[in-house]
Amino acid sequence: MSSFETPDPGNRRASSADVAALAKVSRATVSRCFSDGATVRSETRERVLQAARELGYEPNLLARMLNKQESSIVAVLTSDFTNPFQPALMEALTGRLRAAGLTPLLLKADSVFESADALIQLALSYRVAAIVVTVINASDRMISRCFEAKVPLIFLNRVAEDTPAISVCSNSRSGAFRIAEVLVEGGTTRIGMITGQLGSWTNSMRRGGFRQRLDELGYDVLGSAQGDFTYRGGYAAAVELMDTLPSLDAIYACNDAMAFGALDAVRTLRGHRVPENIAVVGFDDVPMAAWEAYRLTTIRQPVERMVEDTCSILLRPDRGLDLSRQVFLHDGSLIQRATTRPVELRDGEVDERAVSQVAPREM
Amino acid sequence: MSSFETPDPGNRRASSADVAALAKVSRATVSRCFSDGATVRSETRERVLQAARELGYEPNLLARMLNKQESSIVAVLTSDFTNPFQPALMEALTGRLRAAGLTPLLLKADSVFESADALIQLALSYRVAAIVVTVINASDRMISRCFEAKVPLIFLNRVAEDTPAISVCSNSRSGAFRIAEVLVEGGTTRIGMITGQLGSWTNSMRRGGFRQRLDELGYDVLGSAQGDFTYRGGYAAAVELMDTLPSLDAIYACNDAMAFGALDAVRTLRGHRVPENIAVVGFDDVPMAAWEAYRLTTIRQPVERMVEDTCSILLRPDRGLDLSRQVFLHDGSLIQRATTRPVELRDGEVDERAVSQVAPREM
DNA sequence: ATGTCATTGGAACACGTGTGCATCCAATGG
DNA sequence: CCATTGGATGCACACGTGTTCCAATGACAT
Numbered sequence A, B: 001m002s003s004f005e006t007p008d009p010g011n012r013r014a015s016s017a018d019v020a021a022l023a024k025v026s027r028a029t030v031s032r033c034f035s036d037g038a039t040v041r042s043e044t045r046e047r048v049l050q051a052a053r054e055l056g057y058e059p060n061l062l063a064r065m066l067n068k069q070e071s072s073i074v075a076v077l078t079s080d081f082t083n084p085f086q087p088a089l090m091e092a093l094t095g096r097l098r099a100a101g102l103t104p105l106l107l108k109a110d111s112v113f114e115s116a117d118a119l120i121q122l123a124l125s126y127r128v129a130a131i132v133v134t135v136i137n138a139s140d141r142m143i144s145r146c147f148e149a150k151v152p153l154i155f156l157n158r159v160a161e162d163t164p165a166i167s168v169c170s171n172s173r174s175g176a177f178r179i180a181e182v183l184v185e186g187g188t189t190r191i192g193m194i195t196g197q198l199g200s201w202t203n204s205m206r207r208g209g210f211r212q213r214l215d216e217l218g219y220d221v222l223g224s225a226q227g228d229f230t231y232r233g234g235y236a237a238a239v240e241l242m243d244t245l246p247s248l249d250a251i252y253a254c255n256d257a258m259a260f261g262a263l264d265a266v267r268t269l270r271g272h273r274v275p276e277n278i279a280v281v282g283f284d285d286v287p288m289a290a291w292e293a294y295r296l297t298t299i300r301q302p303v304e305r306m307v308e309d310t311c312s313i314l315l316r317p318d319r320g321l322d323l324s325r326q327v328f329l330h331d332g333s334l335i336q337r338a339t340t341r342p343v344e345l346r347d348g349e350v351d352e353r354a355v356s357q358v359a360p361r362e363m
Numbered sequence C: 001a002t003g004t005c006a007t008t009g010g011a012a013c014a015c016g017t018g019t020g021c022a023t024c025c026a027a028t029g030g
Numbered sequence D: 001c002c003a004t005t006g007g008a009t010g011c012a013c014a015c016g017t018g019t020t021c022c023a024a025t026g027a028c029a030t
Helices: A016-023 A027-034 A042-055 A061-068 A085-099 A117-125 A140-148 A172-185 A201-216 A231-244 A256-269 A303-314 B016-023 B027-034 B042-055 B061-068 B085-099 B117-125 B140-148 B172-185 B201-216 B231-244 B256-269 B303-314
Strands: A073-079 A103-109 A130-133 A153-156 A166-170 A191-195 A221-226 A250-253 A279-281 A298-300 A327-330 A333-336 B073-079 B103-109 B130-133 B153-156 B166-170 B191-195 B221-226 B250-253 B279-281 B298-300 B327-330 B333-336
Touching: A016 A027, A016 A042, A027 A042, A061 B061, A073 A085, A073 A117, A085 A103, A085 A303, A085 B085, A085 B103, A103 A117, A103 B085, A117 A140, A140 A153, A153 A303, A166 A172, A166 A303, A172 A201, A172 A250, A172 A279, A172 A298, A172 A333, A191 A201, A191 A231, A191 A256, A201 A221, A221 A231, A231 A250, A231 A256, A250 A256, A256 A279, A303 A327, B016 B027, B016 B042, B027 B042, B073 B085, B073 B117, B085 B103, B085 B303, B103 B117, B117 B140, B140 B153, B153 B303, B166 B172, B166 B303, B172 B201, B172 B250, B172 B279, B172 B298, B172 B333, B191 B201, B191 B231, B191 B256, B201 B221, B221 B231, B231 B250, B231 B256, B250 B256, B256 B279, B303 B327
Parallel strands: A073 A103, A073 A130, A130 A153, A153 A166, A166 A327, A191 A221, A191 A250, A250 A279, B073 B103, B073 B130, B130 B153, B153 B166, B166 B327, B191 B221, B191 B250, B250 B279
Antiparallel strands: A103 B103, A298 A333, B298 B333
C-alpha cells in the first residue's frame, strides 16, 4: 500500500527503529507501547503493534537488561544430576522462577568437589539478578564479591556455615531425630549407619542428629560405614556393615539412593527379610522410594517450601541483600512405608504402607 | 600513591572506562587486553590486568553480546525432569555446551503437552545462539520464525517430522528390532507390549519397529496396553496385560521407567519369576536399570554421540542453518542383564549379566 | 636522516533499549 | 479570545562493550 521504503533492514532482526519507521512514529513511542503504564493513544498503539507484528519484532531483552540495569536471569549452579533428588529440586525451582518472570541460567560444575568460584565469576559477567547454588562449594572471597556487586547469593539445599551468604535448607537434624525415634519405637535397636562424604553440612547433620537422639533414647550406633551418597556406595557400605556386625537389625542411610543400595544388599544379596530381620530407612523421599520394589520409609524434604522461601527472598525489595549469613530451615515429614516396623504417626506425617497404585502420585 | 580521582564509580559495577582511567590508558587498550589476537605491549597489559583485578572488573557479557551480535547463550527447552532419562541428557548437554563456551538457558514447560511456542518466543527475545528442544512440541509457524531469525533449532531425543527443523535422536527403530530378536532368540514368543503416549515419534518407532521385526520373524504381538512412559503407567499396563493374557512369557516396555513398573507388577505383585516365567525388557538404560533390584535388559541410548552431534552441528560455520528438515539417528546398543534369557551378543553390545558391584559404573 | 613498524590514544560509531525533559496539540475554563 | 491543563509524542542521552580509522610517538634498521 504505502510506497515507503525501510532504509536497510538487511538480514538483521527488526529493531524498534524499524517498527517506528513503519508505523510513522518515533522510537520512543514504540518503546512505550511495549512497556506498560506508559501513556500512548490507543489508536497509535494499535498501529505500532500491527507494524511490530508485520516485521516480527519483539524487544531485545539483552538490550533492555543492559539499559535498565536489572536482569531477568538467575544463575543456578549445580553439579551432578545423577543424584535423584536434584531433578525434583530443579523442577520446582524453574517453575517458581518462571512464575516470577525470571529465567534460570544453568551453570554446571564437572565435579562436586570443583569450586563454584569460576562459575560464580561467569554468572557475575552475565550480570544475573541472583545466584542460587545447590551442591557445590564457594570460597568466602567470591561470596563477598557477589554481595559487593549487589548480587544476592543463596545456598539451596545446602548450608554453608561461616560464610556471608544465605542458606535455605531442610532441617536435616530434626529429620534425623525423627528417624532415630521411629527405629527405637519400632523395637529395632541394634543399628548401623551409612554416611555420605564427610565434611558436608548435610551429612554431619543427618549423622550427628541421629547419633544425638539415639543417645538421648539410651542407645548407640553400633557401627557406621561411609558411602558417597550413591547407590553403589550404599550397597558396598551395607555389605561392609553386615560383615562386621552380623547382629544388626536396622540400617539408617543418610540418603535414599544409599538406602536403595543397602536394601538390595540386605534383601537380594543376603536374603534377609525387611523389616522383619533388618529395617532400612533413608532420607529425601525421591520418587523411586514409592516404587513397589522398595517402598522405603524416609523423610520427605519440603521441596516446595524451600523453593518458595528462596524465591520470596529474592523478590523482597532488598532482594535479600540485608540477610547475609542467615540460615532458613524447614522441617521435613516422615513418610512411613514398608521397610520399617509401623509406629504411630504425628501431625503432617504420611502413611503409605498400604498404598499400591491407588491415588498414583506423579510417577 | 597517585592523587588521581576516579570521576564517580558510585555504587556501579566497574566498567572498562574505570579500568582505563585507573591504568592510565585508553578504553580501547583495555578492550584490546581482553580480546585476544590484538597487539598490546606485555607491560601495559599487565598494568591493565592489575587495575582490572583491583576494581573487580570483568567484561559485561550482555553488552558484548549486544555489540558483537553473537550470543553465547543456548536455550534448552524441556518439560518434566521426572523422566529418569532426562538428567543424563541434560548432564551431557550442559557439559558439552560448556566446553564450547556456551551456556544453557533453561526454559521449562509446565506440561509435556504444552506447546513450546511461548518458550521459543522467549528464547528469541533473549537472542540466543541456538535452541535445543527435548520433549515438547512446537508449531511449524514458530519453527519457521526461528530459521528466519537465523537461530538454528534442533530437536534432541525427539524427531519432529515434516517440520523445517533438525532432529538428533537415537534410532528407536533399530533398537526395537534388536529387542524383538533378543526375545525370539531367547525362546519367548508369547509377547505383550507396553506403549507410551500415542502420537509421539519415539513411541511409534519403538512400537512399530518391534511389531515389524517380530512379524518378519514369524511371530505376532499378542496384546498391548498403553502406559504413559511413567512407572505407574507401566505397572498398571502390566497388570492389565497379565489379566487379559495369562499365558504371556515376555513383556516389552517402550521405556525403562515403564519396564520397572512392569517388573514390580510381574514379580512383586504376581510372584512370577523373571525371566523364567516372564521376560521383561525396556528401552533407554537409565542408571537404575543396573541396580540389583532390577538388572534390566535394555537398549542403551547413545547419549554422548547424540549430544556431540547436536553441538557439532551448532558449531559448524553455518550453524546448521542449511540443514533444515534433516534427521540424524544413532544406533543404541543392547545391554544384556538378568531380565531376559541370555542370547549371543554382537559387536558393541554389553554383557552385564554377571556384574554386581565390580567395576562400579557411576551410580 | 629517513623509512618501517609496533604500540597507543582519541574519537567516533554501532548494538537496541528505556526514560527525563521539552514540545506540541487539543480541549477546557474563564 | 486567551491562558491553562493534560495527554501524546519527539529528542537526546545513557547503558557497556567492540571496532575502525587516523594520528602520534617512539624504537630501530638502513
